[in-house]
Amino acid sequence: MSEGIKVPTVAEMVAQGEKPDILFWVGCAGSFDERAQKITKAFVKILHHTGIKYAILGTEETCTGDPAKRAGNEFLFQMQAMANIATLNAYEITKIVTTCPHCFNTIKNEYPELGGKYEVMHHTQLLQELIDDGKLTFGEGAFKGRKITYHDSCYLGRANGVYDAPRRILEALDAELVEMKRCRKNGLCCGAGGAQMFKEAEEGKKEVNIERTEEALATGANIISANCPFCTTMLGDGVKHENSEDKVEVLDLAELVAQAKDL
Amino acid sequence: MQYLEQILFVIVLGVAIFFFTKSVKRIRRNIFLGKDKEINDNKPERWKTMIRVALGQQKMVVRPIAGILHILIYVGFILINIEVLEILIDGIFGTHRVLAFLGPVYDVAIGFFEILALLVLLSCIFFLTRRWIQKIPRFHSVEMKGWPSKDATYILLIEIVLMAALLKMNAADQVLQAKGADHYIAAGSFPVSQFLVPFFEPFSISTLIVFERVLWWAHILGILAFLNYIPFSKHLHIFLAFPNTYYSRLQPAGEFSNMPEVTNEVKLMLDPSSADPNAPPPEKFGVNDVTDLTWKNMLDAYTCTECGRCTSVCPANITGKKLSPRKIMMDTRDRAEQLGKEKDRLGSEYHDGSSLHDLISKEELWACTTCNACVEACPVNINPVEIIYGMRQYLVMEKAEAPNELNMMNTNIENNQAPWQFSPADRANWTKEI
Numbered sequence: 001m002s003e004g005i006k007v008p009t010v011a012e013m014v015a016q017g018e019k020p021d022i023l024f025w026v027g028c029a030g031s032f033d034e035r036a037q038k039i040t041k042a043f044v045k046i047l048h049h050t051g052i053k054y055a056i057l058g059t060e061e062t063c064t065g066d067p068a069k070r071a072g073n074e075f076l077f078q079m080q081a082m083a084n085i086a087t088l089n090a091y092e093i094t095k096i097v098t099t100c101p102h103c104f105n106t107i108k109n110e111y112p113e114l115g116g117k118y119e120v121m122h123h124t125q126l127l128q129e130l131i132d133d134g135k136l137t138f139g140e141g142a143f144k145g146r147k148i149t150y151h152d153s154c155y156l157g158r159a160n161g162v163y164d165a166p167r168r169i170l171e172a173l174d175a176e177l178v179e180m181k182r183c184r185k186n187g188l189c190c191g192a193g194g195a196q197m198f199k200e201a202e203e204g205k206k207e208v209n210i211e212r213t214e215e216a217l218a219t220g221a222n223i224i225s226a227n228c229p230f231c232t233t234m235l236g237d238g239v240k241h242e243n244s245e246d247k248v249e250v251l252d253l254a255e256l257v258a259q260a261k262d263l
Numbered sequence: 264m265q266y267l268e269q270i271l272f273v274i275v276l277g278v279a280i281f282f283f284t285k286s287v288k289r290i291r292r293n294i295f296l297g298k299d300k301e302i303n304d305n306k307p308e309r310w311k312t313m314i315r316v317a318l319g320q321q322k323m324v325v326r327p328i329a330g331i332l333h334i335l336i337y338v339g340f341i342l343i344n345i346e347v348l349e350i351l352i353d354g355i356f357g358t359h360r361v362l363a364f365l366g367p368v369y370d371v372a373i374g375f376f377e378i379l380a381l382l383v384l385l386s387c388i389f390f391l392t393r394r395w396i397q398k399i400p401r402f403h404s405v406e407m408k409g410w411p412s413k414d415a416t417y418i419l420l421i422e423i424v425l426m427a428a429l430l431k432m433n434a435a436d437q438v439l440q441a442k443g444a445d446h447y448i449a450a451g452s453f454p455v456s457q458f459l460v461p462f463f464e465p466f467s468i469s470t471l472i473v474f475e476r477v478l479w480w481a482h483i484l485g486i487l488a489f490l491n492y493i494p495f496s497k498h499l500h501i502f503l504a505f506p507n508t509y510y511s512r513l514q515p516a517g518e519f520s521n522m523p524e525v526t527n528e529v530k531l532m533l534d535p536s537s538a539d540p541n542a543p544p545p546e547k548f549g550v551n552d553v554t555d556l557t558w559k560n561m562l563d564a565y566t567c568t569e570c571g572r573c574t575s576v577c578p579a580n581i582t583g584k585k586l587s588p589r590k591i592m593m594d595t596r597d598r599a600e601q602l603g604k605e606k607d608r609l610g611s612e613y614h615d616g617s618s619l620h621d622l623i624s625k626e627e628l629w630a631c632t633t634c635n636a637c638v639e640a641c642p643v644n645i646n647p648v649e650i651i652y653g654m655r656q657y658l659v660m661e662k663a664e665a666p667n668e669l670n671m672m673n674t675n676i677e678n679n680q681a682p683w684q685f686s687p688a689d690r691a692n693w694t695k696e697i
Contacts, residue, residue, distance in 0.1 A: 028681040062680030072655030109518035154634040159517025194633030199668035205583030
């Protein structure tokens with residue numbers, strides 16, 4: 001129903017003498033990775049639906065430098081960071097939302113010292129705010145009675161202490177949240193953080209994403225919800241590995257919201 | 264005879280304090296082999312963290328069984344030390360139960376200490392069974408073989424011996440009190456040691472005095488010996504947990520500090536006008552040896568009591584990779600000790616040419632997902648991730664020894680502004696499909 005959304009770039013807005021209220025930082029995964037693009041699109045549909053004045057940087061956006069930093073390449077990180085900060089400051093951006101907890105963490109915590117001071121939100125926080133403000137309402141919940149488990153990403157959870165916003169969204173969707181034993185502060189990593197996404201794991205007896213997926217499947221939920229494009233990929237691979245893709249879906253909270261709103 | 268005992272006691276006490284002070288100086292020096300870093304912001308928050316985490320044992324009780332037993336030993340340790348104070352005074356001045364003038368308060372206190380002593384003793388036995396009968400896996404992982412495992416067992420055994428000596432001493436003492444022996448004034452209440460009385464009852468006063476003296480000496484010598492054992496053991500956490508939690512990282516766990524020396528270099532490249540042209544070029548990037556860590560990383564290492572909660576929640580370790588956050592801390596401390604000893608022998612400028620990388624392999628370092636589960640799990644706020652991260656920086660920026668895939672990722676970021684090989688021009692292509 002929402003075919004043909006025009007996603008505005010900041011450059012276009014500025015050319016028309018306007019400014020976005022909030023910049024949507026898409027991130028590399030959200031821009032290029034096929035699975036993550038679905039999350040990006042779902043989130044854009046929600047932004048569009050709620051009438052928020054948002055924009056993206058488009059081709060002016062570049063990697064935050066997070067994976068380079070975690071991999072120990074501080075030079076490359078700071079090069080990326082300063083280039084991005086120059087762009088963001090030139091457009092006088094003050095508020096940023098992103099669907100990637102790694103981008104969220106880096107821009108929120110590591111950019112300020114380098115001159116990039118913004119109000120940074122993770123998309124689950126914005127979604128929760130929209131729900132609280134009544135700008136995003138759900139009728140007879142599409143997920144009523146559905147068993148959903150939730151995977152805390154390390155960089156939203158332990159790294160930044162955001163545990164409740166995503167759960168509040170699930171509550172609003174009327175879903176039955178079934179927690180894994182390792183949740184919130186004790187959540188188990190999906191295995192992708194610290195630049196692990198981009199390399200093979202060291203030798204061991206198991207892959208981390210399989211360990212985590214098994215725990216998620218053991219809850220009996222048929223939806224594993226997540227908040228991070230990397231977690232979504234890792235857990236999606238895990239579900240395939242366990243031959244459960246017919247029964248269980250791995251979905252970002254933005255996708256759940258978009259589904260519930262039939263966007 | 265009595266003066267001889269007092270003189271002997273003062274000498275023993277002096278020697279014990281001398282060697283303990285020496286050990287404290289050694290540890291202090293080793294901690295400050297680490298780099299200077301100012302950590303004194305937000306003092307109220309720091310005090311709160313220390314009170315919550317160290318004094319209040321907040322993170323210990325996350326695992327309730329170990330947590331509650333640990334609190335018993337901890338409370339016992341602190342309160343029974345009040346009695347040790349009395350023992351010290353008695354030893355120096357030849358008095359007996361010098362604080363007995365407190366009357367009922369004293370009786371209640373001694374009775375309470377006895378109950379605590381029993382609880383400590385039972386907790387230690389329970390801990391030993393967890394370690395050696397139940398064989399909880401985290402006490403038996405690779406890095407625990409040999410000394411670390413013995414160290415843990417010795418500590419528990421010593422505590423059992425000390426508590427047993429205290430209770431038996433009280434038993435002998437109360438029999439002497441009952442028999443009206445000189446010097447043994449009637450004082451204290453003995454809810455636990457009263458059950459040991461039948462064992463001492465049949466003996467004569469003179470034999471009992473020998474028993475009581477031997478047990479008294481055993482108790483205090485045990486304590487002084489233990490005091491001097493602690494600085495060579497993982498048990499240091501009983502002191503260092505307090506400063507270590509006070510100096511905890513207060514920033515979000517996800518914030519990895521930016522290297523200021525890199526900032527200036529990058530500014531020189533991108534925007535020379537904002538850079539400091541006179542800043543000295545950086546000497547070294549990242550962590551090669553313990554001398555490249557901060558003193559707080561070193562304090563972390565000396566505070567670690569090797570409980571292994573970090574390793575038991577580490578996703579890499581759980582799935583069989585070599586990385587163990589506990590081993591990172593143990594290696595750091597071992598290396599600090601080694602380097603410290605060499606500096607003692609060969610002068611403070613000496614460096615043996617080996618490094619922390621000789622103890623911690625690349626395989627361990629690259630297995631970390633930086634998930635911070637270890638940091639969250641540590642009951643005394645130790646941060647192994649900072650050390651791992653610093654060592655990665657050294658591998659990448661000094662040695663160019665990143666795994667190949669990560670080099671490719673970095674090249675992609677440099678060339679395509681994304682970690683994958685996509686054209687930057689295609690970044691917004693998804694907008695056309697919506």
